[in-house]
Amino acid sequence: MRALGWIIAAGLVAQPMVSAAAAPAAELRPDQQAFFGLYKELVETNTVVDIGSCTQATAQIAARMKAAGYTDSELIPFSVPDHPKDGGLVAVLKGSDPKAKPMLLLAHIDVVAAKREDWVRDPFKLIEENGFYYGRGTVDDKAMASIWADSMIRFKQSGYKPKRTIKMALTCGEETTYAFNGAEWLAKNKPDLIAAEFALNEGGGGRYNAKGERELLAIQVGEKAAQNFTFTTTNPGGHSSQPVPDNAIYQLADALQAVRAYEFPVKFTDTTRAFFTAVAGAPQTPAPMAAAVKRLLADPKDDEADKIVSLDKAMHSTLRTTCVATLLNAGHAENALPQKATANVNCRIFPGESVDGTLAKLKELAGPKVTVTANQPVRPIGIPPTLDPKIIGPMKTLADKYFPGVPMLPSMSTGATDGIFLEAIGIPTYGAPGVFIESDFSGIHGLNERIRVESLYVGRDYLYDLVKAYAG
CATH class of the missing domain: 3.30.70.360 (Alpha-Beta Plaits)
Known part of the structure; x- marks a missing residue:
């Protein structure tokens, strides 16, 4: 649920715009082509609660990670008997410095329901058209989930040895209040598995104006309950x-x-x-x-x-x-x-x-x-993270490189994400910037959800570099 509370007020603080040109999919680099395969498979796997299967989606990602060199001990699938299709995945890339606390990459892979008869295109087929990828979850939150999984694969394939352990949790149930929520289950039942100094999550991002120019970046630092x-x-x-x-x-x-x-x-x-x-x-x-x-x-x-x-x-x-x-x-x-x-x-x-x-x-x-x-469930209270320079600094430094001239602001979400369950067990959670959406919210939770091809691939590069900056 990408609840960007800043998006309506963004025009009040916008600075000079920066144009963004989309690259055709045919011009993708080899590493981008590999990412696209993962992303397409995830978008086209229906993960609507009670209809599709998050368990299937995470199994597909785990298979890709295993092919990249992850062992069974580094890939921990989880589910509960009452909700066999709502499973998730935790992956661990161990760091070299035992004194450095881990970091956690969080994303949910369930999506809001979408009826074929309401959409111009099949919501569960990834379709490229006029510089956009269309499909349910192309933004919320399969863009971030795919970027995190792809980053973990690239780290393993390249032999990258982080100082800080990098953990990833892909979970189900964020979009539906009454559903089994994987992030909540991990926080309550497997806190040691996801223990981290901080986490990166959805809720931040960037906004284009109506002309397709980058207008604003936001870091989500806290949310309501x-x-x-x-x-x-x-x-x-x-x-x-x-x-x-x-x-x-x-x-x-x-x-x-x-x-x-x-x-x-x-x-x-x-x-x-x-x-x-x-x-x-x-x-x-x-x-x-x-x-x-x-x-x-x-x-x-x-x-x-x-x-x-x-x-x-x-x-x-x-x-x-x-x-x-x-x-x-x-x-x-x-x-x-x-x-x-x-x-x-x-x-x-x-x-x-x-x-x-x-x-x-x-x-x-x-x-x-x-x-x-x-009403049940009763969610934890909101615990806002601090504006920690160790977190905000790398975001700003890389934003100046990738998005020069685009202002970046801290924001509190007026909506809700799964970060609230992590904060309840002492893991400060930040909504990372990097992926830009349209000024009309890109059809998130609505019809014809879409993301610019350019936004996805530049955001992927930004977030990959950001994780490496924190991991040392």
């Missing part, structure tokens, strides 16, 4: 010809209106403070917005400044916990007073805040006639 809550109200009901004020639907509606009207308080992490400071100082930011951001940075309780900044929905969500009604169910007959009404309220909880604290506020807003419960 996604949590669903159920609001329930019950009533004896009765005949609709004799209505009474005590109505389950009205009670639920009043509770949801209270949630709608409430704004959680403004808060900052080091990441969001750095982001908003950059927004306030950018020459492209309109003067009223820049002034409001500066006031809010100085005083998070400045309600007037908050109103101005929050006119941008991405900035509004970056400033606070948000809760919104997403599902409703009420009544049992058209001629009867409702006996029960329920609603799902989806919250994105700001780092450091808890599910219990959010639940307490929702109960207060709903009032005594509405029951509010936290």
